[in-house]
Amino acid sequence: ATEHKNCIGQTTCAYCGVGCGVDIHFEKGEPVAIEGTPSHPANYGKLCVKGNHLLETLTSEDRLITPQIDGKSVSWHLATDMIADRLIETIRSHGPDSVAFYLSGQLLTEDYYVANKFMKGYVGSANVDTNSRLCMSSAVAAYIRAFGEDIVPCSYSDLEQTDLLIIIGSNAAWTHPVLYQRIERAKQINPAMQIVLIDPRRTATVEIADKHLALKPGTDAAIYNGLLNYLANYDGLDKCFIEKHTENFDGCLAEAKQWSVNRVASFCELKVQEIESLYDLFLCSPRVISFYSMGINQSSSGTDKCQSIINAHLASGKLLRPGCGPFSITGQPNAMGGREVGGMSNMLTSHMDIENATHREQVKTFWQSPTIASKAGLKAVDMFEQMRSGQIKAVWIMATNPMVSLPNRPIITEALKACETVIVSDCVARNDTLEYANVVLPVSGWLEKDGTVTNSERVISRQRGLIGPNGEVKHDWQIICEVAKKMGFDGFDYQHVHEIFNEWTALTGYKNNGSRQLDLSAIGRLSQSEYNNLKPQQWPIKPGGDSRVFVDRQFSTSSGRAHFHPVTPRLPIQTTSEQFPIVMNSGRLRDHWHTMTRTGRSARLHAHTEHPYIEINPSMARTLDIVDGDLIRAQSSTGEVIANARVTDSVRKGQCFMPIHWSKQYASHAKVSALYQSVIDPISGQPESKHTAVRIEKM
Numbered sequence: 001a002t003e004h005k006n007c008i009g010q011t012t013c014a015y016c017g018v019g020c021g022v023d024i025h026f027e028k029g030e031p032v033a034i035e036g037t038p039s040h041p042a043n044y045g046k047l048c049v050k051g052n053h054l055l056e057t058l059t060s061e062d063r064l065i066t067p068q069i070d071g072k073s074v075s076w077h078l079a080t081d082m083i084a085d086r087l088i089e090t091i092r093s094h095g096p097d098s099v100a101f102y103l104s105g106q107l108l109t110e111d112y113y114v115a116n117k118f119m120k121g122y123v124g125s126a127n128v129d130t131n132s133r134l135c136m137s138s139a140v141a142a143y144i145r146a147f148g149e150d151i152v153p154c155s156y157s158d159l160e161q162t163d164l165l166i167i168i169g170s171n172a173a174w175t176h177p178v179l180y181q182r183i184e185r186a187k188q189i190n191p192a193m194q195i196v197l198i199d200p201r202r203t204a205t206v207e208i209a210d211k212h213l214a215l216k217p218g219t220d221a222a223i224y225n226g227l228l229n230y231l232a233n234y235d236g237l238d239k240c241f242i243e244k245h246t247e248n249f250d251g252c253l254a255e256a257k258q259w260s261v262n263r264v265a266s267f268c269e270l271k272v273q274e275i276e277s278l279y280d281l282f283l284c285s286p287r288v289i290s291f292y293s294m295g296i297n298q299s300s301s302g303t304d305k306c307q308s309i310i311n312a313h314l315a316s317g318k319l320l321r322p323g324c325g326p327f328s329i330t331g332q333p334n335a336m337g338g339r340e341v342g343g344m345s346n347m348l349t350s351h352m353d354i355e356n357a358t359h360r361e362q363v364k365t366f367w368q369s370p371t372i373a374s375k376a377g378l379k380a381v382d383m384f385e386q387m388r389s390g391q392i393k394a395v396w397i398m399a400t401n402p403m404v405s406l407p408n409r410p411i412i413t414e415a416l417k418a419c420e421t422v423i424v425s426d427c428v429a430r431n432d433t434l435e436y437a438n439v440v441l442p443v444s445g446w447l448e449k450d451g452t453v454t455n456s457e458r459v460i461s462r463q464r465g466l467i468g469p470n471g472e473v474k475h476d477w478q479i480i481c482e483v484a485k486k487m488g489f490d491g492f493d494y495q496h497v498h499e500i501f502n503e504w505t506a507l508t509g510y511k512n513n514g515s516r517q518l519d520l521s522a523i524g525r526l527s528q529s530e531y532n533n534l535k536p537q538q539w540p541i542k543p544g545g546d547s548r549v550f551v552d553r554q555f556s557t558s559s560g561r562a563h564f565h566p567v568t569p570r571l572p573i574q575t576t577s578e579q580f581p582i583v584m585n586s587g588r589l590r591d592h593w594h595t596m597t598r599t600g601r602s603a604r605l606h607a608h609t610e611h612p613y614i615e616i617n618p619s620m621a622r623t624l625d626i627v628d629g630d631l632i633r634a635q636s637s638t639g640e641v642i643a644n645a646r647v648t649d650s651v652r653k654g655q656c657f658m659p660i661h662w663s664k665q666y667a668s669h670a671k672v673s674a675l676y677q678s679v680i681d682p683i684s685g686q687p688e689s690k691h692t693a694v695r696i697e698k699m
């Protein structure tokens with residue numbers, strides 16, 4: 001990379017699941033300017049404010065640059081020796097399931113791939129989970145249940161071809177800004193396009209909406225159950241599609257029949273006319289997209305909420321056509337890539353099923369590995385619980401900050417304290433989790449490392465190492481491979497990251513026979529130079545470039561039919577009480593990302609929102625004698641936060657909202673995750689991070 005003089009290098013943004021291409025301008029080998037890549041299919045030259053300020057985050061301040069053991073700098077040789085020895089000893093004494101990896105949607109696909117191969121094929125445990133569990137695991141579970149495979153059946157271009165866009169549980173204007181801009185332009189070009197926002201809060205996304213339904217938090221599944229009933233009552237079913245390509249419709253409809261418009265309105269605390277008008281729009285619009293994100297997924301009934309959306313699209317046949325479908329939008333830059341290589345504890349790799357003995361044998365044979373995990377491993381919250389109870393004795397955490405992002409901080413603290421070996425790989429020192437690490441590994445970051453990411457529309461793009469690495473840092477995949485070799489594992493002798501990519505794409509095609517949509521083998525075996533020049537690719541990769549999924553309406557289920565699943569709407573588990581009477585919601589800001597370990601390094605991004613805040617409704621403010629800017633405390637059954645009050649009617653009476661980003665590094669007592677109990681969806685294991693109960697008082 002240092003050979004760059006005055007030139008332009010191309011990579012992708014480090015942040016959200018939109019996956020924008022970015023061009024980096026170099027002068028005398030130094031990156032000096034950034035702009036969107038005009039030809040990248042995700043953004044066509046656009047960037048949001050976070051992307052535009054990426055270069056400011058490259059400062060060497062707070063970078064981890066040497067490996068450390070118990071706070072002392074050591075050589076890589078010593079650090080990887082110690083990790084290999086500890087893992088060998090732990091596995092020998094307590095078995096494969098006594099070790100765990102906790103990964104991140106920030107890792108590149110190649111990092112994810114070797115981490116999974118290491119754990120599932122060589123250690124023989126599936127205790128390899130990821131912070132993507134907190135992000136979109138409910139969407140994954142519902143897609144697998146409905147389609148037999150984790151398939152997002154839409155593309156960004158569908159947003160420009162739809163008649164009705166229902167945005168539910170997403171503040172896209174702030175969380176996926178470039179996609180939001182595409183929707184804005186689509187609406188300008190086609191003013192007849194209708195946009196309905198369904199969200200308890202009046203977020204920035206309301207600007208683009210024709211209607212806003214401020215439903216009671218957590219009641220989303222009732223909206224779609226009622227819709228299915230309405231479609232059945234008003235001749236809105238695609239009976240031919242249902243009969244030829246789906247199963248279990250009658251059971252699903254029987255449950256939906258319980259949900260009249262009146263009952264939905266009452267359950268969701270909306271007006272009957274609001275519901276009817278939404279249902280009429282759905283019924284009469286030839287093309288409809290339901291666009292959803294964390295407001296749906298981060299729930300104790302997230303899988304069912306996603307399923308209720310899919311049910312309505314299956315029943316109406318409004319999917320697998322341009323401008324149609326249930327479109328879940330991922331949060332992180334590579335949550336999708338991680339899903340593809342089986343980066344979650346209940347998945348295998350290449351969309352194969354860990355519960356399927358044939359699939360397990362195929363992967364083991366392909367890897368020529370000594371073993372293969374024989375059952376699903378622990379999901380994130382359970383993984384930390386087993387650390388706390390002493391069953392997991394060694395954990396390797398990569399590119400994530402669970403002390404801030406997982407619910408119930410006291411439990412996570414106890415878990416990390418109880419774990420005998422805690423290895424943390426990260427780029428930066430301002431990470432609350434490092435305090436509990438025995439071994440700290442400095443890794444390369446954005447613009448320093450090579451690999452691929454997959455965005456929310458299944459487009460695989462290259463991230464490129466365009467600048468030299470800082471200090472003694474190494475790439476995540478290199479470190480895993482070094483440890484693997486020291487543990488005596490073969491199969492990790494990669495000289496360059498493109499060899500991992502080649503192995504992975506070949507595996508997706510291995511004994512696939514068209515039974516899974518995820519088949520990248522048509523990319524072929526790439527040379528290093530071909531890999532360096534790889535252009536964005538949307539899968540499935542087919543001759544002629546049409547990458548629509550399930551074109552022959554053969555789904556990946558055992559019957560080949562899409563599966564309806566009846567949904568009984570459930571309210572959130574963390575409910576209000578006399579002691580904790582207010583609902584606390586949480587979410588992202590426009591200018592920050594996750595726990596601020598990157599965006600906190602940009603003074604200009606930081607300046608937009610310097611201090612943590614809690615949005616409260618004016619009526620609540622009057623009752624509690626709080627005015628804008630007052631310091632207030634929110635307390636739940638698990639913890640408390642302190643922040644400034646922001647009085648606004650964008651949150652409903654009895655509700656409040658706090659951004660997720662602050663950690664101990666940037667403000668003490670402002671970690672909203674401390675307020676959440678370890679409540680999860682029983683199928684996906686995704687925590688209920690959008691709904692807890694608090695009391696608020698003025699300080």
Ligand code: SF4
Pocket residue numbers: 013014015016017018019020043046047048049050051052176177178179
């Ligand atoms: Fe980066 Fe997402 Fe912004 Fe695109 S929309 S520039 S991927 S943060």
